[in-house]
Amino acid sequence: MDKLKSVLSGEEAARKDDKTVLETVNEASTLGWGTRMKGFVACFVVGGACALLGVCLLFLPRIGITLFIVFYTFGNLCTICSTMFLMGPMKQLKRMCDKTRALATALMLTCLVLTLCAVFWWKNFGLALLFVILQVLSFAWYSLSYIPFMRDAILKMFAVCVR
Numbered sequence: 001m002d003k004l005k006s007v008l009s010g011e012e013a014a015r016k017d018d019k020t021v022l023e024t025v026n027e028a029s030t031l032g033w034g035t036r037m038k039g040f041v042a043c044f045v046v047g048g049a050c051a052l053l054g055v056c057l058l059f060l061p062r063i064g065i066t067l068f069i070v071f072y073t074f075g076n077l078c079t080i081c082s083t084m085f086l087m088g089p090m091k092q093l094k095r096m097c098d099k100t101r102a103l104a105t106a107l108m109l110t111c112l113v114l115t116l117c118a119v120f121w122w123k124n125f126g127l128a129l130l131f132v133i134l135q136v137l138s139f140a141w142y143s144l145s146y147i148p149f150m151r152d153a154i155l156k157m158f159a160v161c162v163r
Contacts, residue, residue: 031085036085036086037085037086039082039085040082040083040085040086041082042082043078043079043081043082043085044078044079044082046075046078047074047075047076047077047078047079047080047081047082048075048079049075050071050072050074050075050078051071051072051075051076051079052075053071053075054067054068054069054070054071054072054074054075055068055072057071065119065125065128065129066119066125068132069115069116069118069119069128069132070116070119072132072135073112073115073116073132073135076112076135076139077112079139080108100145101142101145104138104141104142104145105142107134107138107141107142108135108138108139108141108142111131111134111135111138112135114131115128115131115132115135118130118131
C-alpha cells in the first residue's frame, strides 16, 4: 500500500532518480537460482577454456607468449566474475573486500593488471611470466581464503617444512 501511495503522490519518480549505482546493480542482479547456476557454469567454463587455450597458444612462435598471457588473464577474470552469479555482485565485492581477503584481493588484481602492463606497455616478457606466476599464486591464496582455516594450515605446514 505504501508503494501505491508513493507512486500516486509522485515520490516514486523522485526516488528512481536518486538511486545510486550500487542500488541499480543490486536490483539488476535479482536472478533466479537456476539462472544464477547457468551463468556461473557458463562464465566458469569460459574462464577455464580461455586459460586452457592460453596454455595451448603458448607454443606458437613469436606471438605465443602474448596470447598465453592475454587468454590466461582473461580466463582468471572470467573465473572471478563467475562467482558473482552465485552470490550477486554486491555480496561478492563485499566479500572480496573483507579484512581477511582484502590483501589477497588487492594482490590478485594487481598481478592481473601488472601482467597485462608487462606485455603490452613495457613489452618485457620475462617480467610478464613472473607476473603470471604471481597471478597463479595470488589466485590460489585468494581462493583458499574461502575455506575456513585453510590459509593458516598452509602457513603452519610451510613453517614446519622450512625448519
